[in-house]
Amino acid sequence: MTSARPTTARTGGAAAVVIATLLAIGVAGASAPASAQDPGAGAGRVVAIEHRTVDVIRRVESISGDIRTEETPKEVSITLAADVTFAFDKADLSPEAAARIDEVVAAYQDGGKGAVAIVGHTDSKGTAEYNADLSLRRATAVRDALAGKLPKATFTVAGKGAAEPVAPNTKDDGSDDPEGRARNRRVTITFARST
Amino acid sequence: MTPSTMTRRLMALGAAATLVLSAGACSAGSDKKAATESGSATTVAAASKTGSGSTDGGSGSDGGSATTTTAPSSSDDDAVVGSSTGQLRADPNDPTLVPLRLDVRSVERLDGDTIEVRFAITNTGEDGDATFEAWTELGDDTITASGTYDVGGAALLDRPNDKKYLTLFDSKDVCLCTGGGAQLAIAPGTSAELYADITAPPESVKTVDLSLPGFKPVNGLEIS
Known part of the structure; x- marks a missing residue:
């Protein structure tokens, strides 16, 4: 059987970086819909890979996941897990945070320019007001740490509370999703790429 | 527009020549940022041989797309540079665990920024055991909440x-890897050939481990 995704290639001045690939797979021993296969095809293995140029997002994180960097051709976005960066329910940077702050500083020095946008996020537990306040205080704490090491950079800070989750706070059956909530507790630092 | 089979094969022949030339690409030692030049960065990768199947013709391409189809290379079919085992549920509604084997065929640096990993998953169950159909178990659940297919x-x-280093996705959450919607099914005794394009570590990194949900990591893979 084969399956494939529609390709929407995007090129242009935004510097499409690389290669996207589209692959139709064949499964040994299985038959496939006739419309998607060459006539007379039997068991299939890998088929040709098509390459296209698109805007891709490059993602690298630490193995524990406490810091993740996502890069597009235009921008860098670094996410710090709140549980490592701050003590529970607080906006003071933890001792462990220092190394991660240094990584953010290095990333900006190596490849960033312009204003640095810092946004704090919480999970959905607690009131909206409380979460808005905590997330803003955490973003501010990160800003203060970065500003000390990047004296010429300009910063904006915001606290979005639980408004922009990246993971489910609850599971489908309504029960708590602690892993999802942990992912939502974060501070993101975003800036334009200089290269 | 769906290319005819003949056209596809002509393209494959032409691409095979390009393939030979680019075979040494992984050792070219290109600068890590070189691939970010606009527009023109394309690489070509060999696919394992096939006697069947087809690329999707419904590419919906716009005028600006650059597409090359590469010829399959028969020598990579059965290469195995590392293996591990795992088990995953048969499908989202069937918790039966399916025994699976992961065979890594190649780990190749396409250019300074991207590594292409080709691997096979085999259902090592017996006749009559469950078919593995749980696509989202292999996907990235940080891209969409339900996991990607x-x-x-x-x-x-x-x-x-x-x-x-995580698998590449484009700005529309489309993976640069094997995607199957709900159609992937690996019956007992059969396998599927798969691939993923992943952000590359710096050139100074020579070996990596492959992590795939549900499987033990495959350690010590050399980047070619």
């Missing part, structure tokens, strides 16, 4: 440097 959960680990 692809092998986008593949990642390369550089443990000495505490780095995990």
Whole structure:
């Protein structure tokens, strides 16, 4: 059987970086819909890979996941897990945070320019007001740490509370999703790429 | 527009020549940022041989797309540079665990920024055992909450440097990897050939571990 995704290639001045690939797979021993296969095809293995140029997002994180960097051709976005960066329910940077702050500083020095946008996020537990306040205080704490090491950079800070989750706070059956909530507790630092 | 089979084969022949020329690409030692030049960065990768199947003709391409189809290379079919085992549920509604084997065929640096990993998953169950159909188990559940219908959960680990390199997705959450919608099914005794394009570590990193949800990591893979 084969399956494939529609390709929407995007090129242009935004510097499409690389290669996207589209692959139709064949499964040994299985038959496939006739419309998607060459006539007379039997068991299939890998088929040709098509390459296209698109805007891709490059993602690298630490193995524990406490810091993740996502890069597009235009921008860098670094996410710090709140549980490592701050003590529970607080906006003071933890001792462990220092190394991660240094990584953010290095990333900006190596490849960033312009204003640095810092946004704090919480999970959905607690009131909206409380979460808005905590997330803003955490973003501010990160800003203060970065500003000390990047004296010429300009910063904006915001606290979005639980408004922009990246993971489910609850599971489908309504029960708590602690892993999802942990992912939502974060501070993101975003800036334009200089290269 | 769906290319005819003949056209596809002509393209494959032409691409095969290009393939031979680019075979040494992984050792070209290009600068890590070189691939970011606008527009023109394309690489070509060999696919394992096939006697069947087809690429999707419904590419919906716009005028600006650059597409090359590469010829399959028969020599890579059965290469195995590392293996591990795992088990995953048969499908989202069937918790039966399916025994699976992961065989890594190649880990190739396409250019300074991208590594292409080709691998096979085999259902090592017996006749009559469950078919593996749980696509989202292999996907990346940080892209969409329900997990993606692809092998986008593949990642390369550089443990000495505490780095995990994740599968490439485009700005529309489309994976640069094998995607199958709900159609992937691996029956007992059969296998599927899969691939994932992953952000590359710096050129100084020579070996990595492959992590795929549900499987033990495959360690010590050399980047070619």
